[in-house]
Amino acid sequence: MEHVVIVGGGFGGLYAAQKLARCAVNLTIIDKRNFHLFQPLLYQVATGGLSPGEIAQPIRRVLRRYSNVRVKLAEVTDIRTDDSEVVTADGTLSYDTLIVATGVTHQYFGKDQWENFAPGLKTVEDALEIRRRVLYAFEAAEREPDSDRRKEWLTIAVIGGGPTGVEMAGALSELARDTMRHDFRNFGSEDIRIILVEGRNRVLPTYPESLSLSALHALERLGVECLLNTSVTEITSDHITIAVHGTHRQVPARTICWAAGVSASPLGEILSTRTGAKLDSSGRILVQPDMTITGRPEIFVIGDLASFTHQGEGAEPLPAVAPVAMQQGRYVARVIKNRIAGKTIAPFHYRNRGTLATIGRASAVADLGRARFSGYPAWLLWIFVHIAFLIGFENRLLVLIRWAWSYFTFNRGARLIAGKRGDRSASDPGAPGDVNW
Amino acid sequence: MEHVVIVGGGFGGLYAAQKLARCAVNLTIIDKRNFHLFQPLLYQVATGGLSPGEIAQPIRRVLRRYSNVRVKLAEVTDIRTDDSEVVTADGTLSYDTLIVATGVTHQYFGKDQWENFAPGLKTVEDALEIRRRVLYAFEAAEREPDSDRRKEWLTIAVIGGGPTGVEMAGALSELARDTMRHDFRNFGSEDIRIILVEGRNRVLPTYPESLSLSALHALERLGVECLLNTSVTEITSDHITIAVHGTHRQVPARTICWAAGVSASPLGEILSTRTGAKLDSSGRILVQPDMTITGRPEIFVIGDLASFTHQGEGAEPLPAVAPVAMQQGRYVARVIKNRIAGKTIAPFHYRNRGTLATIGRASAVADLGRARFSGYPAWLLWIFVHIAFLIGFENRLLVLIRWAWSYFTFNRGARLIAGKRGDRSASDPGAPGDVNW
Numbered sequence: 001m002e003h004v005v006i007v008g009g010g011f012g013g014l015y016a017a018q019k020l021a022r023c024a025v026n027l028t029i030i031d032k033r034n035f036h037l038f039q040p041l042l043y044q045v046a047t048g049g050l051s052p053g054e055i056a057q058p059i060r061r062v063l064r065r066y067s068n069v070r071v072k073l074a075e076v077t078d079i080r081t082d083d084s085e086v087v088t089a090d091g092t093l094s095y096d097t098l099i100v101a102t103g104v105t106h107q108y109f110g111k112d113q114w115e116n117f118a119p120g121l122k123t124v125e126d127a128l129e130i131r132r133r134v135l136y137a138f139e140a141a142e143r144e145p146d147s148d149r150r151k152e153w154l155t156i157a158v159i160g161g162g163p164t165g166v167e168m169a170g171a172l173s174e175l176a177r178d179t180m181r182h183d184f185r186n187f188g189s190e191d192i193r194i195i196l197v198e199g200r201n202r203v204l205p206t207y208p209e210s211l212s213l214s215a216l217h218a219l220e221r222l223g224v225e226c227l228l229n230t231s232v233t234e235i236t237s238d239h240i241t242i243a244v245h246g247t248h249r250q251v252p253a254r255t256i257c258w259a260a261g262v263s264a265s266p267l268g269e270i271l272s273t274r275t276g277a278k279l280d281s282s283g284r285i286l287v288q289p290d291m292t293i294t295g296r297p298e299i300f301v302i303g304d305l306a307s308f309t310h311q312g313e314g315a316e317p318l319p320a321v322a323p324v325a326m327q328q329g330r331y332v333a334r335v336i337k338n339r340i341a342g343k344t345i346a347p348f349h350y351r352n353r354g355t356l357a358t359i360g361r362a363s364a365v366a367d368l369g370r371a372r373f374s375g376y377p378a379w380l381l382w383i384f385v386h387i388a389f390l391i392g393f394e395n396r397l398l399v400l401i402r403w404a405w406s407y408f409t410f411n412r413g414a415r416l417i418a419g420k421r422g423d424r425s426a427s428d429p430g431a432p433g434d435v436n437w
Numbered sequence: 438m439e440h441v442v443i444v445g446g447g448f449g450g451l452y453a454a455q456k457l458a459r460c461a462v463n464l465t466i467i468d469k470r471n472f473h474l475f476q477p478l479l480y481q482v483a484t485g486g487l488s489p490g491e492i493a494q495p496i497r498r499v500l501r502r503y504s505n506v507r508v509k510l511a512e513v514t515d516i517r518t519d520d521s522e523v524v525t526a527d528g529t530l531s532y533d534t535l536i537v538a539t540g541v542t543h544q545y546f547g548k549d550q551w552e553n554f555a556p557g558l559k560t561v562e563d564a565l566e567i568r569r570r571v572l573y574a575f576e577a578a579e580r581e582p583d584s585d586r587r588k589e590w591l592t593i594a595v596i597g598g599g600p601t602g603v604e605m606a607g608a609l610s611e612l613a614r615d616t617m618r619h620d621f622r623n624f625g626s627e628d629i630r631i632i633l634v635e636g637r638n639r640v641l642p643t644y645p646e647s648l649s650l651s652a653l654h655a656l657e658r659l660g661v662e663c664l665l666n667t668s669v670t671e672i673t674s675d676h677i678t679i680a681v682h683g684t685h686r687q688v689p690a691r692t693i694c695w696a697a698g699v700s701a702s703p704l705g706e707i708l709s710t711r712t713g714a715k716l717d718s719s720g721r722i723l724v725q726p727d728m729t730i731t732g733r734p735e736i737f738v739i740g741d742l743a744s745f746t747h748q749g750e751g752a753e754p755l756p757a758v759a760p761v762a763m764q765q766g767r768y769v770a771r772v773i774k775n776r777i778a779g780k781t782i783a784p785f786h787y788r789n790r791g792t793l794a795t796i797g798r799a800s801a802v803a804d805l806g807r808a809r810f811s812g813y814p815a816w817l818l819w820i821f822v823h824i825a826f827l828i829g830f831e832n833r834l835l836v837l838i839r840w841a842w843s844y845f846t847f848n849r850g851a852r853l854i855a856g857k858r859g860d861r862s863a864s865d866p867g868a869p870g871d872v873n874w
Contacts, residue, residue: 061848073576143510417510
């Protein structure tokens with residue numbers, strides 16, 4: 001039987017695997033983590049609303065009943081496309097057909113030193129690190145006698161006004177204002193500043209303008225200071241420097257979250273070098289209408305790592321969001337199944353069922369194409385969609401309970417400051433060069 | 438108002454704080470972590486059954502409604518008993534009355550190098566590290582072509598046959614045999630060895646003999662190899678050396694959990710140096726019948742850090758378990774309240790309501806003094822007691838759901854291999870000198 005290898009167990013890889021597992025192929029799925037992560041809810045882990053285990057599911061578990069499927073925990077370091085082999089630390093693996101779905105990581109536009117001060121939000125570790133810094137900042141503020149330094153601890157800056165930044169800022173504001181309202185004695189929730197910095201002239205810049213406006217209003221109701229048309233020129237351990245129309249200004253802030261930029265997984269460049277595939281400006285691979293690499297019908301690239309345009313090169317590529325990856329995963333599984341049967345199928349076509357973002361308590365914005373709305377109905381839809389796509393019934397139940405509980409009590413149940421340096425967790429986590437676990 | 442300072446937010450400190458918060462005192466509780474941890478269930482975090490957030494609760498949250506209570510995240514490094522001051526990294530704090538409840542940590546009987554290979558189980562980080570090693574070992578076994586080395590990966594040794602060791606071994610066996618039964622292709626659950634090593638002639642040596650026997654049978658039914666009268670003389674990254682009646686033998690094992698010994702928190706020795714208080718052999722402070730230090734009526738020591746005997750020195754001290762700490766916490770709160778009213782109360786008397794240990798699925802042993810039983814009824818009692826003492830209604834609900842789910846599906850929902858070295862989690866976690874997060 002044909003051997004299909006999938007690299008990456010995110011939405012693209014896992015959806016392809018679930019469909020291919022029922023076909024007459026041998027399937028190997030490789031991921032450097034042992035679990036599939038429901039990334040759209042990662043910001044809730046970062047703000048203490050959910051535990052990592054509640055939005056993750058072991059890849060093995062999801063695919064356990066298919067005896068034709070093997071799951072391998074390994075990091076793919078190279079793909080020898082001429083030999084049809086993927087390379088990992090403990091050996092190579094031959095494939096007949098390859099699906100690459102390794103996604104993106106955050107990037108700092110050449111300022112890698114910023115990562116120390118402003119962690120991004122892509123992995124479970126990222127989320128726990130942000131949670132640790134945010135919760136620690138409040139603890140530090142509580143015992144800080146100097147009022148200026150206390151203000152530094154009480155200011156949280158989120159860089160980037162896309163969906164992740166907006167959802168983070170909203171959740172942080174709720175955490176500060178509602179959840180922790182009566183927890184501290186030396187400051188009040190009105191002393192906490194949440195700042196959202198966005199370079200363009202509106203939040204959610206890829207959404208329709210009316211929804212950007214709703215989101216902005218929702219954020220302002222939550223007390224988030226939204227700085228639009230504002231870029232960040234420097235990040236240090238205790239402040240950020242922002243630039244508005246050429247004027248620079250320092251904003252003291254001890255806790256900074258990065259939600260501003262992503263770049264493609266390194267496998268993108270490796271594939272490009274090996275096969276001559278073209279990359280877009282952020283390193284994503286330009287794919288054919290059937291999601292393959294030009295001239296390599298046996299290699300598919302899907303999800304965030306793929307740059308796909310319905311109208312061909314030059315037009316706007318599909319956004320790097322979960323629904324695109326899911327649909328592409330299912331599509332390439334169909335392509336492979338049909339090839340085995342000697343059939344071809346139509347090019348990939350993305351069906352946009354809409355976009356959703358939530359901004360704090362009982363508030364969200366929805367753009368379903370024909371219908372655009374915000375507020376409570378959008379929030380209910382948001383909950384329904386996110387529960388529906390969570391993998392695992394137990395996780396669905398646990399997350400629903402967490403949300404219901406948090407809705408009625410304003411509490412967030414997973415507020416642990418934890419990490420490798422557990423014994424020393426009372427020390428400053430923002431120091432540069434620190435090992436932060 | 439009198440200022441009472443509590444050091445430590447475990448069972449002793451938190452139960453004292455909850456009672457004192459309702460009295461006419463100013464109260465400060467200091468802990469180096471921001472949360473109270475329900476330690477009796479930590480082994481379930483280590484075996485993927487629960488998430489850390491489900492058995493932890495922020496100390497601030499528990500005490501938030503009492504305006505006379507302050508919570509401070511800090512590590513106490515010294516206690517200047519002559520000046521009535523506790524010392525932390527960011528300053529000193531005066532007290533009128535002090536309650537020290539900082540518990541114990543694991544010790545390796547002078548072989549500190551073993552800690553690298555055999556982590557103990559006292560903190561959330563410990564539990565996640567053990568979870569990571571156990572789950573990683575199965576992944577490594579799955580891709581290991583050499584059958585001898587695969588056996589090393591598939592052998593897990595638990596050192597110490599007390600309640601923690603017994604519960605760990607039982608849960609590990611279930612994880613290996615039931616939860617992960619169909620997850621792997623290159624080995625079967627029958628290839629997995631769980632070894633429990635105990636120096637004395639029975640497991641649960643502090644329990645009545647009949648219960649030790651029930652526990653041993655339960656472990657053997659679960660396939661755990663119980664090596665009694667066996668001591669460990671060496672631990673390395675890929676084997677342990679055991680000694681039975683003077684004969685040494687090497688047992689290849691890549692994953693080792695330490696449940697063998699504890700020693701008192703360093704504050705015990707500091708208090709002893711400052712006040713002349715006597716310590717027992719494991720560094721616990723011998724306390725007066727009212728839980729104070731001899732000659733220091735303003736300093737109470739409670740919980741695992743205290744060595745208390747109803748019959749005075751020489752007799753068997755109370756065991757280092759949660760119920761003792763809880764009762765002592767409540768007792769000292771009563772002593773302090775009565776002192777303010779100018780009254781004295783009777784010496785502390787521990788009411789032993791019984792001991793419980795669970796060994797795998799629907800199986801436990803209970804010793805309630807008058808009644809001793811094991812099996813399903815003991816297991817139901819175990820569940821009831823543990824849910825009842827969990828702090829926070831949300832946690833109770835979540836843990837109950839996790840357990841019900843796990844009972845009916847044999848699944849364990851929190852099986853993430855996570856840590857600082859997320860990107861490199863596929864590398865060998867057992868290498869000596871490694872930073873293991």
